[in-house]
Structure formats: structure tokens, C-alpha cells
Amino acid sequence: MTTDGPRNAPDVVDVVALGESMVTFLPSRPGRLADVPSFERGIGGAESNVACQLAAAGHAVRWVSRVGADGFGDHLVETVGSFGVDVSSVGRDSSRPTGVYFRTAGDRSTDAHEVAYYRAGSAASAMSADTVDLAAVRAGRVLHLSGITAALSPGCLDLLRELTAPAPGRPLVSFDVNHRAGLWPDADGPRVLLELARRADVVFVGEDEAEEVWGVTGGPSEIRAVLPEPGVLVVKQAAQGATAFVSAAGTEAAGSRAAGAASVGAAAPRRRGRAITPPARPQPADTFVPALAVDVVATTGAGDAFAAGFLSATLRGLPVKTRLRHGHLWAAAALTVPGDLATPPTRAHADHLAALDDDTWETLRLGPGWTQAGKAPEEVRTP
Template sequence: MKPLDVVTFGEAMQMFVAAEPGPLEDVTSFHKRTAGAETNVAIGLARLGLGVGWVSRLGAESMGRYLLKAMQAEGIDCSHVVCDAAQRTGFLFKGRVTDGSDPPVEYHRKGSAASQIVPADIDVPWVTGARHLHATGVFAALSANCLATAHEAMRLMREAGRSISFDPNLRPTLWASTEVMREAINALAAKADWVLPGLEEGRLLTGADTPEGIAAFYRDRGAQVVVVKLGPAGAYFSSAEASGHVPGFPVAQVVDTVGAGDGFAVGVISALLEGRPLLHAVRRGAWIGARAVQVLGDTEGLPTQAELQAAAL
């Protein structure tokens, strides 16, 4: 395995994507794919040549074996993934739409193996040996022990002088209330160097209405970089050195919006770890996000190194 550039903690789920449009209860054929906010980012970064480590728990059934094999095939270090025959792997069904709207998603993840991750699962030398930690609000929402693990991982990386990115990636149904979610997510964001909220997420979390206001909220709480995702309109970015808007890239047809934010994160994180200027990083994020919405699965649009170089991004 190559030296680790990035580590992430998170749940991988087996995803069943509808083969045709219509209500999920009427669909008779599905395509099997991987899913998970953190694993989408891990796959994207690995395809760009970064050394990526993923920490998780899976069941030992066919779904868990499928996910582990898929992640290993991407070159991801899965040495800290526990497969437990006594636990279950989460899964989901995703519908198909033809109008560019968000597809319906039905999750089956309550009590999943990944929700059993605890702070003691952190291999401190292995995790802090990486240059960067990517965290999201999805993993933190799975259970109280996952939230504690997220905080501890971020604390350890900060103490080790490593950089941390955080995508709120809100899942309101996994939290006890909006207030609990807002407090927990903002506490995690306060431990990150790079914060990557969507516009509507930022409005809900900060009370600010504009991208500039959202960015100021997190900059005031310690973030060095804030990038507010604006969907087809691109993104707004803010740091001590620069701020501004990057337009979205043209999209011929929106096939599936799920995973676009993860693709965006791949672009920003990879470019910043390369030492590229923030403007370049946000343009790369917008380009990968645009690719992501033009394919059916969460990861099919994530580029390889060669594709990135061909696009001069």
C-alpha cells in the first residue's frame, strides 16, 4: 500500500438502483452499486492517485463482501475495516427520475455494522500518519458512538498538525431534532480547516441567507477555507487570501443528482492537497460535480488521473 494521504471514517452501503423510472414499489429490476458519502470521496481521491485509507465496519454477508471487494479494487487501504458476522451491512434502494430532480431514496441502515464504530477503533499511529482527514455529517449521525468517534478522530488529527475537511452532508432523519443536528454539525465544523456546505445546508445550519454570510459564519469559528456549493450555479469560496464565485460547468442532461457533492469534495480536497490555489480547487470541484450528475451511480462520474489531466484541471 502507498503512504496515506487521506483517511476517512464512514458507512458503505450496498445500493440497488432502479433499472427504470417509477415508484420504487413498481420497479422489478435493480442494478447493484456502492454507496456512502465518505466512500464516494475515498473512491474519487484514490482514482486521482492519492493514498486513501477507509475505516468502517461491515457485516460478513454477501453485501459486506461485495463492498469490501469494491473498495479494495479501487486501491483503497481497507486494513482497518472490520467484517463481523454478528452485524448487518446497510443497504438502500434508489429510484430513477427523468426530469433532473432528486431521485427517491429508501434507506435500510438502522443498527448497521458501521453504526457500531467506537473511538477505540481508531488506530492512532495509522490515522495520524495520513496527511489529511475527510469527515462528514453522515457518519456522525449514525449513532452517539459514531459522533464521539468523529470528534476524537478530528481532535487527534488536529493535535498531529494534519489538515481536516468537513462536509455537513445533512441527514435530518438520522438526528433527534433539527436543533440537535445543527449543534452537533457546527461543533464538528469548528474542528475543520476546510468546510464544504451546500447553500440550503448552510442556511439551515447558520441562519445566514447568502453564501457570503454562511462562509463568514464558519470562518469566524476557525475554518481556513469555506466553499459553499450552489448546485448548477457553481460555488462561492472564501479564505483569508481570496474569495469569489466559480460558475458551474455545463451539463447536457442531469441523470442523477446523488453524489454530486461528494464529487465536488473530491475536486477541492485533491487540488488543495496538491498545493493548488483555492480558485483552481473550486473549479476542479465544480467540474467533477458536473460529471457526477450525468451518470446513474454515485461513483461512475468520478474521473481518473488521466481524465483529470486531459481536462487540464
């Protein structure tokens, strides 16, 4: 038996994020999972991470997913909602559980790191065009998706194919490749992720990720050659920085889709949030912005934070270089805290840092606590 969210005409919001979130158990001390005596509870999910950070920054955001009719589902919905995210379209499933996972302390990239997932048969894996409120999903100026959802089940993959299919008034589709090898038991992953990325308007992919998934070894330009369709392609280059490729035709199409999003799935809905303002000037074909020096506490959630920062600046109509800088700043906020979610810098603080000249930008070093309210930007600069 399932219980779905309301199907009334939804408000139009800035961003809708669709995907699974799970309850995360974080170890009370370093060591093997077999040796850790206790854990602290948190939440983790690529799309809900993006939703929470955008909402914390003042954007109108909706998270669409499914959770079990259990205490863990209650915790997820309440926690995501506490950031100001609209969770009214999250379905509850009494026959499937909420996914959970346990992880060890430290960096996920190390061989010693352990993650134990208990998500098979989860409520979110039952997402499909029949079990989610499609009107609520489409009533956003931006629809943010990731490749994780496509791997959860055939129904989830069919849902993403429907949401990314060309259609009049389709929202601006943001797609984070987010390849998770363990979720793809067969060889379909690379093909499916390429298919979905080619249908999106804004795509985020790591340089190392593109090599792992598609065998692309020539850097951002070769990745762009593999993905010429998206109007905006952002290639994340780890500690080196990030490169954004923008096509004029893609930007025009994206602006048109964003403007038409209000008419999808609802009759004259009450409008909330802000429309995406196209940049005032033509954007360059490619733009590289170096990453910031950061005193890293944990890398978990940094990619989601980067995407959220970039999308926030996109919603504000800022130039591509500034969007990349906001992505780096929001990622730096995540890198300097231990959990999956970090409070992004205030808009004024981020705008100040993003407007610095190139030489000053490259001298910044950010450490834990740099986003604290009232902390002067000068306090995070290196001599």
C-alpha cells in the same frame, strides 16, 4: 463478536476517509418502489465515494469503516478496494449487518423520489474510538469526514469529536456538512454539525444546506460569518457555482498539520503518496468560480465528487481558483453518469480545462462521455 482490521503501524497516505458505505439497490426501470420488479446492486457512501475517486485519480487513499461479516460487507470491501483504496483497516462485525438501501430512478430532489434505508443497528453505527484503528485513521495528510457519521450513533459522534479535537500533529481535517434530516431524530443536528465544522480545517457546505440547518439566508458571506474558524470554507451554490473563503492563518495551520501527519500514530512509518504543497502565493480572502453547464443524467454523488476534486487539487498545492475548477469538473463527471460513482477526468484533461480563460470556461458544456480517455477537450465545448 467483532473482528477488527490490523493494528500494526500503518503507511502514511494522502487521504483517509472514514464513514459508512452501504450496498445500494438501483431500480431496473422508473416507477414507485412498489412497482419496480428488480434492482441492480451498487455501493453508496459519501466518504467512500470521495476515497474511490481520489484513488482513481492516483492518490494514495485509505477507507476506514465497519461492515457486517456478510456477503454485502464482502461486496463493499471488494468494490471499494477495486478502485485502489486501502481497505485493510475496515473492521468486520459478526453481530451487526451491513447497511443497505433502495432508491427509485430519477433525481433525489423531486417529491416523487423514494429512498428506503435499512441501516439502523448497522456495523458502521458501532464505530467508536474503541472499534476503529485510530493509528490508521490519523496516518493521512488529510482526514475526510462528514456529518452523516456523527448522526449514526452516540459512539460515532464521540469518535468524530475525538478526531476533530485540536491536537499536535493532527491531520488536515476535511469536513463535509452533509446534513441528512432523517438521521437526526431530535434538535441536536444543527448544533452538532456547527460544532464539528468549526473544528475542521476545510469545510464543504451547500448554500441551501446552510439555510436549512442553521437558518443562514444571506449567502456565502453570512455563512462565513457563522463559520469563521476553518482555514478554508467552500460554499457550494448549486448550478450557480461555488465560493471559497481562505484565511492566511488557517492556511498556515493547515500546512503545519499536514506536514506533521506522518508522525501521528506510527513509529517511522513507510511514507507513501505526496505531501500537501502550500500555494506559492498568498490566497485571496474569497474566490468565486461559476459552475459548468452540464447535461445532467443524475445528481447523486455530485457533492462528493466536488469535494474529491477540490481535495485532489489541494494535495497538489494548486491555487484556490483552480481547486474550485477541479471540484466543478469532477462534479460534472458525476452528474453525467447514472450511479453514485464516476471515473474522474484524467489529470491532463482536467488541468487543460481548469487552465482555460474565464470566457472560455463559461462557454463549456459537458455531456455524458466527456471524460472518456482520448477525447479532446475541444469536443466538449459549445460553439
